[in-house]
Amino acid sequence: MIPNLKKIKIIFADKGLKPTFQRLAIYNFLDKNRIHPNADIIYDKIVKKIPTISRTTVYNTMKLFIEKGLIQELTITGTESCFDIDMAPHHHFYCKICSKVYDIKIQCPYGYDHLNNIDGNKIEEVHGYFKGICHECLDKPN
């Protein structure tokens, strides 16, 4: 974790974020585990390292990271947000059975890079996702 920590501190400094123990742990978790976790999964994981951490801090930190452009929020299920440290343009696939979110390495030909306006509306974010049954769940016997 030590070499990664150094890298993260530089990223934080660049954005004017104080490198608190909690923030470093959360960012490192997101960086090492590209699973698009929701706040609860992040909390459950971090609380094992930092038993005193609160859900409030997780939510505060997510909000802060989003504002600083370090992560993006995915609103796929309608009931909860999940978070993606990958800021490159890409789509997602959500499995209705296992609820996992996969990266889909395609871009919407509308809206990314070459298009910042549709029907007179100014585009700031592009979101694309598919829902269905993932290859793992398709392969399962039942």
Next chain:
Amino acid sequence: MIPNLKKIKIIFADKGLKPTFQRLAIYNFLDKNRIHPNADIIYDKIVKKIPTISRTTVYNTMKLFIEKGLIQELTITGTESCFDIDMAPHHHFYCKICSKVYDIKIQCPYGYDHLNNIDGNKIEEVHGYFKGICHECLDKPN
């Protein structure tokens, strides 16, 4: 409303739905007002015609319509669902200022019609939306 009612009753019969007063009113509202309303907006509108209607019935009805393929659920904001009676493939634009949802008449070239599988995952739904500032809010003096 009478001619539309007849049409709606045929749609309901086709899906095996009983044409209750509440369901007809809700469907008619969605059909006549293509504004992608959330449950609260639907409730506020219908309660003026049917003062005894409950939010539970609105939620029940939305769930039923989705199951029967009469409407689709849009999960753009992460805090609430909104509903779209237009089942044709299309995208949406969400205005961060006025919260309105616009139809964008483009299709994702991946996933609609000619593609039902990406990376081995079976695609059942395609969702695409943009976020930004709509033409109306851009035009406002401030």
Next chain:
DNA sequence: GTGCTTGCAAATCGTTTGCAATAGC
């Protein structure tokens, strides 16, 4: 009259807020 539908009240779930204690420059 049997089964589906409705609607109230309470519960639930994810998230936000108010605020006092704490930590870091």
Next chain:
DNA sequence: GCTATTGCAAACGATTTGCAAGCAC
């Protein structure tokens, strides 16, 4: 020491659940 950050407890908003009363065939 001053300010930003943390974390508890309570509030909040959207949605779901349990269940009793009502309606339709």
